[in-house]
Amino acid sequence: MKCIKNLSQLVTLAPALKKDGRNLVPNDLDIITDGAIVFNEQEILWVGKTTDLPVQYHNIDTISKPGHVLTPELVDAHTHLVFAGDRSHEYTMRLNGADYQTIANNGGGILNTMQATLMASEDELFALAKSRIETIQLYGIGSLEIKSGYALTYDGELKLTRVINRLKQHFAPKIQIHNTFMAAHAVPVTFKSSSEYMDQVVFKLLANKEVLGCIDSVDIFYEQGYFTTDDTYNLFKHCQNLNIPVRIHADEFNDNQGAIIACEFKALSADHLLCTGLDGVSKLAQSNTVAVLLPGTAYFLGKPLANAKAFLSSGCKVALASDFNPGSCHCDNLILIASIAAKNMGFNIAELWAAITLNAACALNLKQQGALVPGLKPRFSIFQTNSIDQVTYNWGKNFAVTL
Numbered sequence: 001m002k003c004i005k006n007l008s009q010l011v012t013l014a015p016a017l018k019k020d021g022r023n024l025v026p027n028d029l030d031i032i033t034d035g036a037i038v039f040n041e042q043e044i045l046w047v048g049k050t051t052d053l054p055v056q057y058h059n060i061d062t063i064s065k066p067g068h069v070l071t072p073e074l075v076d077a078h079t080h081l082v083f084a085g086d087r088s089h090e091y092t093m094r095l096n097g098a099d100y101q102t103i104a105n106n107g108g109g110i111l112n113t114m115q116a117t118l119m120a121s122e123d124e125l126f127a128l129a130k131s132r133i134e135t136i137q138l139y140g141i142g143s144l145e146i147k148s149g150y151a152l153t154y155d156g157e158l159k160l161t162r163v164i165n166r167l168k169q170h171f172a173p174k175i176q177i178h179n180t181f182m183a184a185h186a187v188p189v190t191f192k193s194s195s196e197y198m199d200q201v202v203f204k205l206l207a208n209k210e211v212l213g214c215i216d217s218v219d220i221f222y223e224q225g226y227f228t229t230d231d232t233y234n235l236f237k238h239c240q241n242l243n244i245p246v247r248i249h250a251d252e253f254n255d256n257q258g259a260i261i262a263c264e265f266k267a268l269s270a271d272h273l274l275c276t277g278l279d280g281v282s283k284l285a286q287s288n289t290v291a292v293l294l295p296g297t298a299y300f301l302g303k304p305l306a307n308a309k310a311f312l313s314s315g316c317k318v319a320l321a322s323d324f325n326p327g328s329c330h331c332d333n334l335i336l337i338a339s340i341a342a343k344n345m346g347f348n349i350a351e352l353w354a355a356i357t358l359n360a361a362c363a364l365n366l367k368q369q370g371a372l373v374p375g376l377k378p379r380f381s382i383f384q385t386n387s388i389d390q391v392t393y394n395w396g397k398n399f400a401v402t403l
Ligand SMILES: [Zn+2]
Pocket: 078, 080, 249, 323
């Protein structure tokens, strides 16, 4: 049993948990000043003011942390962080006026990452991703989703799923990794159609016992020019039969009803949602599917950000994630993403913190965390500052520390 006491602020998000992460007002943060928390390995036992600490906890293993803020654990619910290669040159080409096609003609784009990822060994990919996660850990992130999808061949995607599984074992229990199978990320030019690729790569992998034994969910890039409505329905029906949760890249380029399909299949999350119409927003609001917004990507590409206000005000569960990937958002810092989102997208402070803790955890099916209340898992992040206001106010600065 352990106690952390004298915290400048302990942010419980207990009211936000009660409201299922929806329709939050600033007070739903629930800030306890001079806070204390008691927990064992499995669960939180007590939360309150240090001065109210029950006598039975006075002589247990205790750490005093004045000048620190404790929050529910930060969760990054959308990353593509297993890849090889370097696309920084492409970024410079883009700054200098090159368009997508010119970059692709010069060997850039997703094909560049695909070739480098296919060439890299399992050990090399593991080492690259491990070092990225070691950096991410420094931001206070304790749970992390990782998608496969940069190899786009049967053997290559099997390799990526194995790498994510190795990372999951390596970082547990300190970092919980959610292994998302996303071989349906793009269609290589060697295939005649997306359905041919689905049959020859995606469904074959989903018949492989090793893959089925280590994945936590399945994702698809449901966008014009990538995968069709039929591909998405076929995949989701297949996953439903196998009892595997699904999630979807939806409505990024146009409103193709991705959010609505997500709700139909009780997806864990629908992600991007830059162009979702009001019908999609209202379906999401009535569902348990988390709307995962990825402002880093729109920001990096110079596109308008998602209409977060529409999702928040209609009662959706909204999360923010990094979308860390080599092409459209090479940013691994979730708190920086939250700082960008805050005023630009209209999050109040409770909506903002629920989006990177409680609701992000929900998108990863982590039901036993996301708020600091007795009975939930003792998963939290700690920041060296006197006030939670400082954490996203100082955008780009990292206050996270380890105990
Ligand atoms: Zn993505």
